[in-house]
Amino acid sequence: MPDLPRFSLEGKVALVTGASRGIGEATAVLFAQAGADVAVSSRKQEDLEKVAEQVRALGRNAVVIPAHAGRMDQLQGIVDTTIAELGGLDILINNAGTNFFSPAIDMNERAWDTVMNLDLKGLFFLSQAAARHMKEHGGGAIVNISSVSGLRPQIPTLHYSIAKAGVIMLTSHLGVEWAQYGIRVNCVAPGAIDTRLYNAMFALMPEDEQPAAKAAAVRHIPIPRAGQPHEIADALLYFASDASTYTTGQTLTVDGGLIWTTGGRKE
DSSP: OOOOGGGOOTTOEEEEESTTSHHHHHHHHHHHHTTOEEEEEESOHHHHHHHHHHHHHTTOOEEEEEOOTTOHHHHHHHHHHHHHHHSOOOEEEEOOOOOOOBOGGGOOHHHHHHHHIIIIIHHHHHHHHHHHHHHHTTOEEEEEEOOGGGTSOOTTBHHHHHHHHHHHHHHHHHHHHTGGGTEEEEEEEEOSBOSHHHHHTTTTSOGGGHHHHHHHHHTTSSSOSOBOHHHHHHHHHHHHSGGGTTOOSOEEEESTTGGGOSSOOOO
8 A cells, every 4th residue: 555644544443334345345444454443333244254354364453243223222332342342433434324215105104214214313323422432532533425315316215315415414514513522524425336235226127127227327427337335435535534634524425427417428
């Protein structure tokens, strides 16, 4: 890794939720490359162990914390375990999230609560638990994952768009309110990223139709492809490191330029 001290996480402890695959996995590995010890959390321990092995192979400490970030009674335990096992908590990456199709006219309370509890409510209360520790130990960095769907409607996922819009406002609010404690709060809003969650949208259609549907989905993106998880992890590293010490309350869109298009590219 190039010697870029402002991007170093040497001596830091990071907690990454939704860390068993995709953006979370890429982030945990990149942060270890940058020098951090990393706590990885999601629901499936077996998948987390594979990510932890990658972190340890880079010479960093790792701890696996199986938990559901949408269950309020488990959130304090995630923070407490990180601190107990790794000696502190300097960086929180709120990456855990879920989404599924549900037209607004048909949406029921369970569908609403499933997305809101994980994508917004759990994100806030985990941030609160982390911030209480950071406040007493010189500050820290919290980075949230929103989505371009929080900036313009994604249909038919009303619940997801509203939750992700809430994450952007929460980021702005906490970035201002918690600056006094030395805690920076920022956000990355991905567009189409090649993850299991993204590909699940195409799994609902016949297999032979999926390649054409995927090609059509990215045709209107100025950079005409789906992004890769490491491209989001790179942005998260900026917000987690000293490279962003004068930045808080901000949302960075990483979407290949999609948010600025209306009709998209013309063939």
